[in-house]
Amino acid sequence: MIAIHHRKTGFSEKWIEYCKNKNIAYKIVNCYDNDIIEQLKGCDALMWHWHHTDSKDILFARQLIYSLEMMGKKVFPNTKTSWHFDDKLGQKYLLEAVDSPLINSYVYYDKHSALNWIEKTTFPKVFKLRGGAGAENVKLINDKNEARGYIKKAFGKGFGLNRFAPLKERVWHFERDKSLKSFINIGRGLGRVLLPNKIKKNLPVQKHYMYAQDFIPDNDSDIRVIVIGQRAFAIKRMIRKNDFRASGSGNIIYDPKQIPLECVKLAFDTTRKLQAQCIAYDFVFLKGIPKIIEISYAFNREVYLDCPGYWNSSLGWIEGKFYPEFFMVEDMIDILQNEMDN
Ligand SMILES: Nc1ncnc2c1ncn2[C@@H]1O[C@H](COP(=O)(O)OP(=O)(O)O)[C@@H](O)[C@H]1O
Ligand SMILES: [Mg+2]
Structure with missing residues (x-):
């Protein structure tokens, strides 16, 4: 029996659909229940698409997952897949530990060391907060002076919710689409300045650390590859106008010929090393060599529905549209089946 925590707009809708269609035994659970461990005793697995901007989820998702693993339950995402989710600091240590080609990344936990570092390093650099998506917390810092200002804030009042970010984002969408819908959305962005998203408002202020990466120049896009078990699919995301950032730009190319296979191979290799x-x-x-910016177990499902196919782990192409969520359940069922057979 697979337990599924249902969240609208997440992966769970398709997980449930798959189980229904294939007659897989499942039950809906609520991970926020106090007696969730008790409830899961009769189940073999839990699938929960927990979200990085939900302050409730981040309070206990990792703790619940680990505890279930200690009971011998299978979980999606499991600890190896998700402990570093929305945590660029965690990812830095992890990717360095397994010798994966992460862009050179720097972290400092006191102001003095951070200020010392900017005296010695080169610019521009890309400064980031440990969490966030859609490039909201990613900033190009061009020189020492700018870096000093950033560090002062990082070790001072820190970075809270940016009330203007949703508005800026919507103005960009209007520039890109010039549609009525995107125009109306600007109004919603204005609303968010006055009345920020309740869930995001509750996220902790980011301070007392500084994280940065070398700026990798001359990229008009980034490549995003998603590996689920023995399958990989990918998109190319063009950068925003007058910007270096691709994530969240919404300018997406689905043509597999534009995806360098070395990225797909590297993604498979790294996932294997991480056992995720x-x-x-x-x-x-960087000079023709692929470098990892960041990793994440979760993604915006809708974006990938237009992928025309996927690669298997021998890099063979399998043509045809698919639901990534089905792959997640298929792998879960495989693992449970293997356990039963052994
Ligand atoms: N070190 C870097 N060099 C060049 N471009 C970068 C670098 N880091 C990020 N970018 C660009 O900025 C975008 C957002 O950065 P990323 O770290 O992936 O943040 P997010 O978690 O918000 O997606 C990336 O999609 C990429 O286009
Ligand atoms: Mg990103």
Whole structure:
């Protein structure tokens, strides 16, 4: 029996559909229940698409997952897949530990060391917060002076919710689409300045650390590859106008011929090393060599529905549209089946 925590707009809708269609025994559970461990005693597995901007989820998702693993339950995402989710600091250590080609990344936990570092390093650099998506917390810092200002804030009042970010994002969408819908959305962005998203408002202020990466120049796009078990699919995301950032730009190319296979191979290799179930990789190229920007177990499902096919782990192409969520359940069922057979 597979337990599924249902969240609208997440992966669970398709997980449930798959189980229904294939007559797989499942039950809907609520991970926020106090007696969730008790409830899961009769189940073999839990699938929960927990979200990085939900302050409730991040309070206990990792703790619940690990505890279930200690009971011998299978979980999607499991610890190896998700402990570093929305945590660029965690990813830095992890990818360095397994010798994966992460862009050179720097972290400092006190102001003095951070200020010392900017005296010695080169610019531009890309400064980031440990969490966030759609490039909202990613900033190009051009020189020492700018870096000093950033560091002062990082070790001072820190970075809270940016009330203007949703508005800026919507103005960009209007520039890109010039549609009535995107125009109306600007109004919604204005609303968010006055009345920020309740869930995001509750996220902790980011401070007392500084994280940066070398800026990799001359990339008009990034490549995003998602590995789920023995399958990989990918998109190319063009950068925004007058910007270096691709994620969240919404300018997406689905043509598999535009995806360098070395990225797909690297994504498979790294996922194997991390022993993870499902990982999305962002790549840019440094003098023709792919470098990892960041990794993530979760992704916006809708974006990938237009992928025309996927690769298997021998890099063979399998043509045809698919639901990534079905792959997640298929792998879960495989593992449970294997356990029963042994
Ligand atoms: N070190 C870097 N060099 C060049 N471009 C980068 C670098 N880091 C990020 N970018 C660009 O900025 C985008 C957002 O960065 P990323 O770290 O993936 O943040 P997010 O978690 O918000 O997606 C990437 O999609 C990429 O286009
Ligand atoms: Mg990204």
